[in-house]
Amino acid sequence: MEANVQxxxxxxxxxTDNIFPIIKKFLYSDHEIFLRELVSNAVDATQKIKKLxxxxxxxxxxxxxxxxxxxxxxxxxxxxxxxxxxxxxxxIKKYINQIAFSGAAEFVExxxxxxxxxxxxxxxxxxxxxxxxxxxxxxxxxxxxxxxGSEGARWICDGSTEFSIEPAEKTDRGTDIILHIxxxxxxxxxxxxxxxxxxxxxxxxxxxxxxDEKIINNxxxxxxxxxxxxxxxxxxxxxxxxxxxxxxxxxWIHLNVDYPFNLTGVLYFPKLKNDFSARKEKIQLYSxxxxxxxxxxxxxxxxxxxxxxxxxxxxxxxxxxxxxxxADGNVKKISGYITRKVADKLAEIFRNDREGFExxxxxxxLFVKYGIISDEKFGEKxxxxxxxxxxxxxxxxxxxxxxxxxxNQTDKNDTVVWLYASDLQKQDAYIQSATKRGYxxxxxxxxxxxxxxxxxEYKIEKTNIKRVDADTxxxxxxxxxxxxxxxxxxxxxxxxxxxxxxxGGAPKLTISVEPMPTDELPVxxxxxxxxxxxxxxxxxxxxxxxFGDMPQMLNVAINANHPVTQKILNADENEQKQLxxxxxxxxxxxQGMLTGSELTAFVQQAVSRL
Ligand SMILES: Nc1ncnc2c1ncn2[C@@H]1O[C@H](COP(=O)(O)OP(=O)(O)OP(=O)(O)O)[C@@H](O)[C@H]1O
Numbered sequence: 220m221e222a223n224v225q226x227x228x229x230x231x232x233x234x235t236d237n238i239f240p241i242i243k244k245f246l247y248s249d250h251e252i253f254l255r256e257l258v259s260n261a262v263d264a265t266q267k268i269k270k271l272x273x274x275x276x277x278x279x280x281x282x283x284x285x286x287x288x289x290x291x292x293x294x295x296x297x298x299x300x301x302x303x304x305x306x307x308x309x310x311i312k313k314y315i316n317q318i319a320f321s322g323a324a325e326f327v328e329x330x331x332x333x334x335x336x337x338x339x340x341x342x343x344x345x346x347x348x349x350x351x352x353x354x355x356x357x358x359x360x361x362x363x364x365x366x367x368g369s370e371g372a373r374w375i376c377d378g379s380t381e382f383s384i385e386p387a388e389k390t391d392r393g394t395d396i397i398l399h400i401x402x403x404x405x406x407x408x409x410x411x412x413x414x415x416x417x418x419x420x421x422x423x424x425x426x427x428x429x430x431d432e433k434i435i436n437n438x439x440x441x442x443x444x445x446x447x448x449x450x451x452x453x454x455x456x457x458x459x460x461x462x463x464x465x466x467x468x469x470x471w472i473h474l475n476v477d478y479p480f481n482l483t484g485v486l487y488f489p490k491l492k493n494d495f496s497a498r499k500e501k502i503q504l505y506s507x508x509x510x511x512x513x514x515x516x517x518x519x520x521x522x523x524x525x526x527x528x529x530x531x532x533x534x535x536x537x538x539x540x541x542x543x544x545x546a547d548g549n550v551k552k553i554s555g556y557i558t559r560k561v562a563d564k565l566a567e568i569f570r571n572d573r574e575g576f577e578x579x580x581x582x583x584x585l586f587v588k589y590g591i592i593s594d595e596k597f598g599e600k601x602x603x604x605x606x607x608x609x610x611x612x613x614x615x616x617x618x619x620x621x622x623x624x625x626x627n628q629t630d631k632n633d634t635v636v637w638l639y640a641s642d643l644q645k646q647d648a649y650i651q652s653a654t655k656r657g658y659x660x661x662x663x664x665x666x667x668x669x670x671x672x673x674x675x676e677y678k679i680e681k682t683n684i685k686r687v688d689a690d691t692x693x694x695x696x697x698x699x700x701x702x703x704x705x706x707x708x709x710x711x712x713x714x715x716x717x718x719x720x721x722x723g724g725a726p727k728l729t730i731s732v733e734p735m736p737t738d739e740l741p742v743x744x745x746x747x748x749x750x751x752x753x754x755x756x757x758x759x760x761x762x763x764x765x766f767g768d769m770p771q772m773l774n775v776a777i778n779a780n781h782p783v784t785q786k787i788l789n790a791d792e793n794e795q796k797q798l799x800x801x802x803x804x805x806x807x808x809x810q811g812m813l814t815g816s817e818l819t820a821f822v823q824q825a826v827s828r829l
Pocket of ligand 1: 256260261264301303304305306314315321323324346347348349394
């Protein structure tokens, strides 16, 4: 059989007429970035002239090197001017007419032997210039190269694939890019709008940027300086620059690494209290001092997005438009590095200033706990310095706490039981009972705590964490030796039946008779730990628990040793019922569960006895 497809290799052909509109309009989704691209080019050209002066390849006067932006509302133009290296007519043809040929990349390549110039040069792809056509119907370049004897040149293009180039009068070295703004982009002919864009992308560009007779940027933000040059005031002042309305941060970390990737930055710990709302979009990502994004969730683990500050890394892979990140191996390394640094800083403060660390823990606890449950590596380190606090306000590390309660709170299965309360007011009766037994009670009252408890329980060896009202104390920490019951088996059975009959209408009650100390309540109501915890976690993550909203299951423990139980057993039928209800209501009341009409009835009944 004859083959009608011949094996062949070849080259795809691209029609400039078709691809050009795509580059102009769709490469960059956000039109405002034209200004970022053109100002970055002007900054690059300025950095290059400085470099050439350093290398001895330019011996003239550098002079004032700022980049300036001018708006002419009447002529409907925006002009970006620099005093950088400029271009000869030949260079325009090479760098501008050849789309996707980057003079920036070429410069870096040419001088790579001399030093790592990449650090200063922003451009890479050779496309940024064309973003001008997203907003301009015509673009002019008037430029003069720094090279001796160069003539000025004027390039003009109306956005088609045709251009013209001619000699031009220009006395000074450098480049003016003149944008004749298109009708559909006139929003950019506004001082306010341009200021906004310049402040967003250019606030920390390394060369002075002038607009409307003002310098809009800080060319040497603290993250480009050496930590040894900086004082606390400098860090606090920079924080104010980022968050003018923000409360002072608690502390900060200066990031500075150049191997195996390049990254600088300063991360601040804000006061979080019990509040997740402070989060998100407070870390800004820069690449060579050009603002990229404040959506850093692909670069740092989620819990770190609670921090504020700046990260600058030329090694975070950006796509052509520089507005999106690409998750890759480098990003993982960077994320790992930041996590480690943050953990190390916390460990250092913990070691050097335990008292200060404890004071700050209310504010950073949320962060540390979120880190522990969401990031394995951070969790490993944070185990050493994460603190828990008891009802007396004393702080402990996990290890210290286990050592503290081990003797008294180890159950017959050799498991250490940590008791906690989530609401000091509501659970007061239970806390007091536990304290009377010599047990210690922790406070876990933040939004993250239900998740935190669940997350750490299995990480701390042989430990159970139970809320103080999850069961009667004897069952929370089951000991070998039990308290004796003063009731006969018969009487216990009678008491149980009586409660069951009287409270029969109440939903899902599990009634038991248990020997407890006489100073505890005659009836104790508890909600099983597991079910309550699932409810709590569902509530904070905004989901519905599979167990519904309210605790459906209640354990009602009748205190066999309380004199009231004896009294109930000895009373006549009518009085028995009243006493049972009353004791049950008191137990509900102490759990904060007597509400609505039942509470009203209870209060009225009590009043009638006055
Ligand atoms: N203001 C300027 N002064 C001197 N040369 C310039 C200027 N603007 C652009 N160029 C030259 O034109 C080239 C192409 O610019 P373009 O913005 O398209 O790409 P790039 O900056 O190299 O890369 P990227 O697409 O990443 O921005 C630059 O590399 C540079 O050589």
